[in-house]
Amino acid sequence: MRGGWRWVMACVVALTMAGSLVLSAAGAPSGYPNRPITWLVAFAPGGQSDVEVRRIQPHLEKLLGVRILVEYRTGGGGAVGWSELARARPDGYTVGGLVMPHMVIQTLLRGAEAGYRLDQIRSIAWTVSAPNALMVRRDSPFRTLRDFVEYAKANPGKLAVGGVERLSPSDLSLAQFMQAAGIRLTYVPIAGGAGPVMTSLIGGHVDAATTAASHGVRHKDQVRVLAVSGKQRMKALPDVPTFAEFGYNVTVETSWGVGAPAGVPAEVVTKLSQAILQVMRMPEIRKAVEEEGLTPLYLGHAESQAYVNRLVSTYRELVNLLR
Amino acid sequence: MDPVWQGLANVLTPHYLLLMAVGVAVGSVVGALPGFTATMGLTVLLPFTFVMDPTSALVLMGALYGAAAFGDAVPACLIATPGTPAAVATAMEGHRLTRKGKAPQALLTALVASALGQFTGGLSLLLLAAPLAALSLRFGPPEVFWVGVFGLTIMASLTGKSLLKGIAGAALGLLLSTVGVARTEGWVRYAFGLPQLQGGVELVVALIGFFTVPEVLRMVEQRRTEQYVAEYRPQPGALWEVLRETLTRPLLLLKASLVGIIVGIVPGTGGPIAALVAYNEVLRSSKNPEVGKGSIEGLIAPELANNSVAPAAMIPTLTLGIPGSAPAAVILASLLLHGVKPGRELFAGSHAAMTYTFIWSTFVSGFVLFAVGLLMVRLLVLVIRIPVHALAPVVLSLAVVGAFAVRNNVFDVGMMVGFGVLAYVLRKCGFETGPVVLGLLLGPIVEPALITSLTLAQARGSWLEVFVLRPFSALFIALSVWSLVRGLRGWKLAQQVEAAGEA
Numbered sequence: 001m002r003g004g005w006r007w008v009m010a011c012v013v014a015l016t017m018a019g020s021l022v023l024s025a026a027g028a029p030s031g032y033p034n035r036p037i038t039w040l041v042a043f044a045p046g047g048q049s050d051v052e053v054r055r056i057q058p059h060l061e062k063l064l065g066v067r068i069l070v071e072y073r074t075g076g077g078g079a080v081g082w083s084e085l086a087r088a089r090p091d092g093y094t095v096g097g098l099v100m101p102h103m104v105i106q107t108l109l110r111g112a113e114a115g116y117r118l119d120q121i122r123s124i125a126w127t128v129s130a131p132n133a134l135m136v137r138r139d140s141p142f143r144t145l146r147d148f149v150e151y152a153k154a155n156p157g158k159l160a161v162g163g164v165e166r167l168s169p170s171d172l173s174l175a176q177f178m179q180a181a182g183i184r185l186t187y188v189p190i191a192g193g194a195g196p197v198m199t200s201l202i203g204g205h206v207d208a209a210t211t212a213a214s215h216g217v218r219h220k221d222q223v224r225v226l227a228v229s230g231k232q233r234m235k236a237l238p239d240v241p242t243f244a245e246f247g248y249n250v251t252v253e254t255s256w257g258v259g260a261p262a263g264v265p266a267e268v269v270t271k272l273s274q275a276i277l278q279v280m281r282m283p284e285i286r287k288a289v290e291e292e293g294l295t296p297l298y299l300g301h302a303e304s305q306a307y308v309n310r311l312v313s314t315y316r317e318l319v320n321l322l323r
Numbered sequence: 324m325d326p327v328w329q330g331l332a333n334v335l336t337p338h339y340l341l342l343m344a345v346g347v348a349v350g351s352v353v354g355a356l357p358g359f360t361a362t363m364g365l366t367v368l369l370p371f372t373f374v375m376d377p378t379s380a381l382v383l384m385g386a387l388y389g390a391a392a393f394g395d396a397v398p399a400c401l402i403a404t405p406g407t408p409a410a411v412a413t414a415m416e417g418h419r420l421t422r423k424g425k426a427p428q429a430l431l432t433a434l435v436a437s438a439l440g441q442f443t444g445g446l447s448l449l450l451l452a453a454p455l456a457a458l459s460l461r462f463g464p465p466e467v468f469w470v471g472v473f474g475l476t477i478m479a480s481l482t483g484k485s486l487l488k489g490i491a492g493a494a495l496g497l498l499l500s501t502v503g504v505a506r507t508e509g510w511v512r513y514a515f516g517l518p519q520l521q522g523g524v525e526l527v528v529a530l531i532g533f534f535t536v537p538e539v540l541r542m543v544e545q546r547r548t549e550q551y552v553a554e555y556r557p558q559p560g561a562l563w564e565v566l567r568e569t570l571t572r573p574l575l576l577l578k579a580s581l582v583g584i585i586v587g588i589v590p591g592t593g594g595p596i597a598a599l600v601a602y603n604e605v606l607r608s609s610k611n612p613e614v615g616k617g618s619i620e621g622l623i624a625p626e627l628a629n630n631s632v633a634p635a636a637m638i639p640t641l642t643l644g645i646p647g648s649a650p651a652a653v654i655l656a657s658l659l660l661h662g663v664k665p666g667r668e669l670f671a672g673s674h675a676a677m678t679y680t681f682i683w684s685t686f687v688s689g690f691v692l693f694a695v696g697l698l699m700v701r702l703l704v705l706v707i708r709i710p711v712h713a714l715a716p717v718v719l720s721l722a723v724v725g726a727f728a729v730r731n732n733v734f735d736v737g738m739m740v741g742f743g744v745l746a747y748v749l750r751k752c753g754f755e756t757g758p759v760v761l762g763l764l765l766g767p768i769v770e771p772a773l774i775t776s777l778t779l780a781q782a783r784g785s786w787l788e789v790f791v792l793r794p795f796s797a798l799f800i801a802l803s804v805w806s807l808v809r810g811l812r813g814w815k816l817a818q819q820v821e822a823a824g825e826a
Contacts, residue, residue, distance in 0.1 A: 045366045046652030054660055058373050070366065071731060075522020076504040076511075080730070083518050113511055115518025160782035162775075167509040186782035190464065191506035191771035192591055195645045195652070199590050202643065205463030206779070218644050218659075221666060288662060 032092055032268050036067040040088075040096035042081025044074050047193060048212070049097040052127060052256045055288070059279040064271075076115075077165070078102045083115030090122075090261040092268035098123065098257040100308070104315045105167055118312065122264055123304035125273040126257035127280050128294040131230040132173040132250070133213035133240075134161075135223045137204060145226045145246055148208070152183040162188045162197050162206035167322060170197075170210045173229055173252035175321040177210075180248035198223075212254050213237065217293030229253050236293040251314065255297060257304065273301035330679025334687050339382050339680065343688045346386025347695050353387075354394020357531050358725020360407045361391035361633075365653040377661040378677040384657060385637070385681055386688040388650045389441050392594060392630045393692055396433035397699075401426065401706050402718055403538040408526050409594030409632075411760055412602035412625035414534055415481075419617025426704045427561040428619055434696040435569050436579075436623045440630025441689030443580035444587065448634045448641075449682050452670065455635070456642035459588035464775035465789050467591055469799035471769035474596050474761070476803050477603040479810030480615075481757030486814065489758045492749070496762020497769075499524050506771040519734040528726045528735045529742050529763055533756045535722040536743025539715050562697075568619040575623060578604055583628035587635025591772075593648040594632045595764050601628035607809055634685040641665050641678060 039057075043049040050070070057068050073081035078099060088094035098121070106114040134145070142148040152159050163170025166189040174187050185208075190197045194211045201209035202222045209223075216225040217236045225240045229250040233242060243250035258276060260269065277300050279285060289296050299307050324332070333339060353364035364387050372380035395406030400417035410417075413433060420429040447455060462470070475493065482489025502513040503523025514520035569576070579601040586597035605624040606615050614621040636647030637654070644665035646652035658665065669678045706714070726739035746756055780789040790796060 044649065044652065045362050045369075046646065046649075046654075046656040050366075050653075051656050051660060054369060054373075054656065057370060070369075072366065073730060073732075075525075075730070076518075077509060079504065079518065080522040083521075109509070110511060113514065113516060113518065113521070115521060158782060158784075160779055165507055165509055186778060188464075188775055188778045188782065189507040190775050196590050199460060199639075199643075199645050200463050202645075203460035203463050205465075207782075218664065222643075288660075291662075292659070 032265075032271060033064050033066045035093065036069050037064070037092070038069045038071055038094045040081050040085050040094065041070055041072050042074065042078040042085075042097060042099070043072075044193070045072055048130075048214075048254075049099060049256060053097055055285065056127075056276060056279045059282065059285070060275055063275045063278065077106060077168075079106050079110070079114050079116070082106070082121065085259065086116035086120035086261060088261045090263035090265075092260060092264050092272065095124065095258055095260045095272065096121075098126075098259045100126075100255045100257070100311050101169055101172065101252065101315050102254075104308075104312050105172075105319060108316060108319050109167055118308070120262050121259045122262045122269060123308050124258045124260055124269050124301055125276045125280075126255055126297045126299040126304055126307055127276065128289055129253050129255035129297050130212035130214045130294050131228040131234060131242075131253045132169055132210060133216045133225045133228045134174075134177065134208060134210050134243075135201065135216045135225045136208045137201060138222055138224055140207070140224065142208075142226065143224075145241065145243070148226055149181050149183055149246075152181075152185055156184040157186050159185045159208060160188050160206045161185045162190050162200045162209045164194055164197055164211050165189045165191060167319075169212070169252050169254045171322060172315075172318050173250055174210050176250045176252055176318065177243065177248055179321060180243070180250060181246075212293075214293035217291075234293060234295070235290045252318070257297075257299070269301045273304070326675035327679050329676045330681075331683045333378070333676065333680040334382070334683040339379070339684060340687070340691070342379055342383045343386040343684060343691045344695065346383045347390040347688060347691050350387035350390025351394035351397075351692075351695065351699065354391030355397040355406045356725060356728075357398055357404050357406055357535060357721060358527055358728040360527065360729075361388050361650040362653055363728075364391060365650055369653065369657060372657045373660065377658060377663050377674075378680050380657050380661065381654065381677065381681040382684040382688075384654045385633075385684055386691065388654070389437075389630060389633045389685065389688055390692050390695075391650075392440070392633055393434060393437035393626075393696060395629075396437070396626055397430065397703055400429040400433060401703065402535070402714070404535040404718070404722070405530055407594070408530055408764065409598050409629045410625075411530070411534075411595060411757075411764075412598045413622065413629075415757065416602065416615070416617060416621040416625070420619070420622060421617075421707065423617050425561075425617070426707050427700065428565055429622060430700045430703060431562055431565040432569070432619045432622045433626045434693060434700060435565055436626035437630040438689040438693040438696070439569070439576060440580065440583060440627040440632075441634065441685055441692065443576070443627070444583060444631035444634030445682065445685035445689070447580075447584045447631070448638055448685060452638050452642055453667075455584070455588050455638045459590065459639045459645075459647070460643070461795055462589045463793075464772045464779060465793060466795040466799065467589065468769060468772035468776050468790075469796050469803065470586075470589055470592060470596075471765050471772060473799050473803045473806060474600060474765045475769070476806040476810060477599055478758050478761055479807065479814050480603050480606045481599075481761060482755060482814065484818070485753060486811075488752075488754045492754050492756075492758035493762040496759040496764070497766040498762075499529065499759075500763050500766025501770065506767060507774045519732070522730065522732075524738065524763065525729050525735060526763055527729045528739050530760065531722050531726050532739040532742025533746040533760060535718060536740070537747045537750055537756070539719050539722070540743075540747050542711050542715050542718075565619060569623055572620065572623070575605060575620065576627060578608075579624040579627040580631045583631030584635040586628070587632040587647055588638050590639065590645065590647065591768055593636065594629045596768075597628040597632045598625035599761065599764075601625050603806070603810075607806075607813055634682075637681075637685075641669050642667065 085096035395410035399410040399414035403418040601624040
């Protein structure tokens with residue numbers, strides 16, 4: 001028995017050593033990066049944050065010559081993951097997926113309790129965005145946004161619009177829409193991400209739903225998208241008008257990016273951001289992104305921080321709509 | 324060839340059989356390690372699935388998902404530690420069986436029931452995907468709320484001697500589940516200014532604390548007075564005994580499968596609830612006095628239900644693009660990244676061969692699981708021969724590693740130890756851990772569903788319409804009342820029998 005245990009220990013030690021040798025041999029010998037990069041995902045496996053890193057992971061690994069280790073730090077609507085990212089060592093070996101406006105809403109509403117400040121995270125690149133869409137079931141009597149608004153005007157508060165939780169892009173974009181159109185709808189917060197929201201819509205439990213337009217694209221057989229936020233129509237839904245076409249200023253959209261702890265060396269930011277954008281520009285990636293109902297962003301290290309700053313001031317005003 | 328049969332022919336080729344063997348092996352291990360779940364195993368595999376065709380990816384991931392639902396029974400039976408939250412009932416019934424010296428029977432029952440669950444779940448996916456998908460859409464927030472309430476009524480059968488302590492335990496569990504950012508409203512509750520508490524109490528961490536730590540302490544306490552478990556002797560007839568006990572109970576198999584399939588397609592619920600509901604049903608309906616005290620019959624139900632969840636959860640995933648469980652979400656992500664769009668076309672169009680290959684693989688991986696499992700069980704039962712002075716530290720370090728691994732968070736390790744001490748004290752005061760865990764498990768389902776339904780009632784201007792006047796709401800209200808009455812009566816009877824036995 002004792003001999004057996006010694007064997008097991010010996011095997012474990014040998015395997016660990018062999019494993020670390022393999023890992024260290026895989027990295028490039030000089031310069032950044034020369035060992036695996038940990039990529040923190042602040043939302044559950046299978047969510048859009050996960051999809052965005054998985055999409056580029058194999059290509060990025062090839063370009064950088066090191067492995068990307070995806071780790072999930074979920075909870076608190078992203079706060080848990082971003083707190084850890086903010087506290088990580090700023091050496092470029094810990095990066096994380098960022099999501100706007102979630103990141104800024106957390107800090108605006110919770111202050112210090114969020115566990116991170118926006119200035120603790122350096123944006124490296126913003127890769128894709130999704131407009132917010134207002135959608136109804138295929139068999140709904142509302143064929144256009146105008147039908148919907150007219151009914152809502154005649155029946156204030158009667159229409160139940162489902163969305164992903166409160167104080168979220170769903171919530172914000174609906175608040176924007178209600179204000180712009182001068183109508184009152186009942187926002188129904190649904191927990192657990194866009195999946196349950198779509199179930200509630202397709203199952204007919206709510207009258208309409210508002211969430212990232214990509215879900216409208218995915219379920220196009222069962223839902224009708226009435227309008228999308230943003231300035232221009234989506235490639236994946238060319239027949240769907242924007243809110244702006246009706247004169248409603250609805251700007252909320254969700255975007256996904258990459259960041260590192262503040263203080264990360266400039267050359268690391270440049271290198272990572274160039275590599276990520278290079279992958280995003282690959283024709284097959286671009287095609288997949290657009291087919292899923294997302295818009296490629298291509299914001300690199302230079303433009304990223306300005307993009308964040310702009311969103312911060314926009315959402316500082318918008319959040320007041322919800323208070 | 325018809326895609327249905329094309330799929331069957333595909334799945335029997337060495338390529339897919341090998342993939343299933345890999346999936347089953349990895350799945351059993353992640354399932355068996357406390358703190359590691361099927362979801363985590365799948366995310367580890369995810370990068371490898373990119374270099375495969377979507378069919379191979381699906382088959383591999385499906386096999387892993389199913390096998391994890393067996394793996395979690397191993398530590399549950401042997402050391403009373405659920406490998407994943409779905410093995411809570413197994414940790415009660417299975418471990419009691421082990422303590423009677425029937426460790427091989429316990430593991431074999433888990434294995435046979437798990438493989439059968441793969442078959443029944445797979446059958447639902449093969450034959451009833453369309454109607455079940457339509458059924459899953461009927462479960463909106465109000466229905467999910469009542470399903471959760473129905474789950475809470477199980478409490479009576481998990482309670483020990485004092486009903487009051489059971490209710491208090493469940494309330495404690497519900498309260499603990501509210502820590503952190505509120506799921507629908509977004510406000511932070513009971514975080515006491517600690518950012519680490521924003522993520523709330525992770526169920527797996529709490530389970531490790533509530534089950535493993537008191538169990539290790541009990542091992543150490545009893546070391547001097549008695550054997551930790553009855554001595555293990557090789558029992559050549561064990562497999563036949565298990566097969567006989569299992570296959571002669573068609574009604575039990577049917578009920579447990581139905582529970583697993585229904586819970587599998589209801590959004591937001593999953594294996595843990597299916598297992599507990601099925602366990603409750605066998606406790607309630609069985610005339611066998613051993614059920615609840617460590618029996619093969621009592622173990623079949625939760626393990627079978629748990630495994631039929633896995634294929635059933637793939638029904639809304641494949642037909643609607645809406646994942647029926649957390650592991651299914653990862654499988655869906657892999658499909659989407661392969662450019663495969665879920666929907667009816669998966670069953671008819673160019674992807675039909677892929678879909679049916681996957682569906683048949685749930686059956687075949689049941690066989691693979693059975694074969695691999697038989698080999699493993701022989702080795703695994705030896706765990707209980709490890710002396711306590713060696714086993715206790717190993718289990719405790721597994722607990723620490725597991726608590727850390729869930730979210731890679733040191734704070735969680737502290738939380739696990741805290742829960743462990745709490746559970747130990749509670750147990751000494753006559754509280755059972757079952758109700759606490761039930762509260763923790765169902766809180767995150769019941770509370771958000773309640774809030775969403777209340778908001779919905781506001782829009783509709785009628786509570787009655789949202790909460791009662793919907794067929795499935797009414798059904799689950801009726802079931803809850805019935806379960807509560809039966810549960811209380813059963814509990815009273817059990818107390819009387821016990822009192823009579825003591826007198």
